[in-house]
Amino acid sequence: MTTLRPYTTDQKMADLLLSNPRLLTLFERMGLRLGFGERSVEEVCAEQGVSAHLLVAMSNIVDERNSAPSIDRLVRDDLRPIVDFLRLSHHNYTEHYFPTLHDHIHTMAAALSARQREIINSFYDVYETEVLKHFHYEEQTVFPYIESLISGTRGEGFTIGDFAETHSDIDEKLADLLNIIIKYLPDADEAMASHAVLRDIYRIEEELAAHTLIENRLLVPLAARIEKGAER
């Protein structure tokens, strides 16, 4: 596997998006407007009020160019766009990805026997419930805590270390579902439906992986640094 050069703030902004369409979602969520011309990442970000170092760090994670970017250049104010990004990402899962996957799973399972249909559907439902529970925890507990760090009104109790510890692994079930569909689903007439499910899972896996990395490699260490009072 070849490793691509990580993105930097001094390269042309347009080249990021031209080199990988995966960054489009990130750009959308960061609120970047197109029409970059020949300007650099740094210049465009300054114009549009986006943190260039954060955009580059996130781009490197999403595009798998550097999954452990340095947070040295990031500051307290970068926590806000990270949390916004994660919230939008949650919204995308609950409003688009999961309903689509849910429908595709049910279409696929319709061709199976009753007991097989039941177990596949319930496996998916349990998975979705777990993910939603995790999202809910982040939205009710973690993000408000981060927001209190941003505003400097942090109370006693929760610390970012607690989040790191409870960060459950929800990827395994998705990988299991992939295995089951590819290897063990009985020959079904609904091959197209199975393919649709696989495509959904690949997309979710990819985004969830980036989502998890952004939490673990950017949000958590940055919040931990700010907790320690390294900066005001």
Added chain:
Amino acid sequence: MSQQRDEIRVVVVEPSAIVGYGVVAALNAAADIVVVESVSDLSLLTPQAMERLDADVVVINPSLIERGDRSQLRTAHPALSGLPLVAMAYDTFDEEYLRRFDAVVGLGTHPSLLVQRIRESVHNSEPMGDEERGDELSAREKDILVAVAGGATNKEIAERLNISVHTVVTHRKNISRKLGIRTISGLTVYAIMNNLIEVGG
């Protein structure tokens, strides 16, 4: 090895008396094999009888299993669950059906090869070491999988199957490696997809 004993205990289920005699004679000739029961059909093999016999492997004529039960061989009869099954086949059967057995022999099988197949089928149901790699689950692994899917803990499984917790853990690792499935709910889906357990079980 899970069971500290040298002899392989075999149950033979064969409707033809003369074929049954032949199988029993061939197996009893082997020093490490003992035929603990030989019957003409499955009805005599009650769960109580199977428990008393403590068999390691069942040699069975595939025609004894009702056509409708063949897709769910392991749950068709209590005597067929959890043990390696060797088919003594001398009619024509679906290849797919025969693949559900751990080994298939016929009237043309040399007695020494029959003995070898019996040993292999039992050996393959023991936990595998890292050097051994197979794709299909062994009968023992299927037992463990069913128990895991049913919500049993490693300790409960160990007690139920009379093996050590360590052996259960080894089996579970092998199961996940073979199937690529790690979560308990994923294993449950697999078990139901493959008719290893009843729904809700």
